Amino acid sequence: MTEKHSPDKNDKSSPASELAHLRQIVFGDAQKDLEQKMTQLGQSLQSQLKQLEQQTTRQFNQLQSALEHHVQQLEDKLLNADKGQDSKANELFTLSKNLSSELEMAEAASKQENDELHKRIDHDLNALSNKFSEQLKQALAQLTQVSNELNSSKTDRKTLAKLLATVASNLETGDDE
Template sequence: MTNKQSQDKIDKQNPATELAQLRQIVFGDAQQDLEQKIDQLGQSLQTQLKHLEQQTSRQFSQLQSALETHVHQLEDKLLNTDKDQDAKASELFTLNKNLSSELEMAEAANKQETDEIHKRIDHDLATLSNKFSEQLKQALAQLTQVSNELNASKTDRKTLAKLLSTVASNLETGDDE
């Protein structure tokens, strides 16, 4: 059986080899040129693919580097903005504290001035009241004195009136004589 198997192998190889031989005869050098061109194209394609891969890798690296640079710049800007915002907030807090202190001082000074004005007004009012009361007393005293004098004068007026009336009567009587 071994002979038979090897015979079958030879028969099987023979058609393939025969076919290859026929091709070689029919196509000959054209087939070799085509295979050579295909190999050259394959090598050229491989070279170009490697070149394209290197170029893409370089561009990707550049893009990644540019992105990292921009990210770092943005982080720095954010950090600076945060610092500026913190400084502004601190400044506003300090200003608010100072304004509150100044407002409290102004309120205290204003209250003190208001109290002083009230005291001054109360003092002036008391002084004016005292003066007015004193002048009122003096006026009442003078009025009483004048009233008393007038009352005393009324009696004198009655006497004077009687006297004048007597003089008038005498004059009347004296004119008739």
């Protein structure tokens, strides 16, 4: 008859520990080698990950530094552009102010010149009007005098024509003064 192996109540080893013991017997050195290789691979992986992390951190820092440098350059350019724009705006404001002042002065001078010109024209017109009125009065007086003389002396027509031509000539040239 065959004997069946039944666990003893006194046998304290569990099936898991027996399985581990059997593995040790069967796989023994190969398992140790595999565990060592796995440990070495884990350490190698950790080392490479650490190197990769350091390299990534270094590259990130370089990129951040380059980015900050470029941002600083752009800020400087913007600041210079702003200063240039402010300078041009101030220059335009000053020019506008100067032009406005010059325009006001020119308008005032022009108004004064126009007023003076109007006064001079009015004065000259009055003087000419008075002069022509005076000359007209004198011509009429001479004509009346000549007419009276003609009526009283009864001179001929040729003498009268010469006299009227002289009066007309005097009126044109203003020689009667």
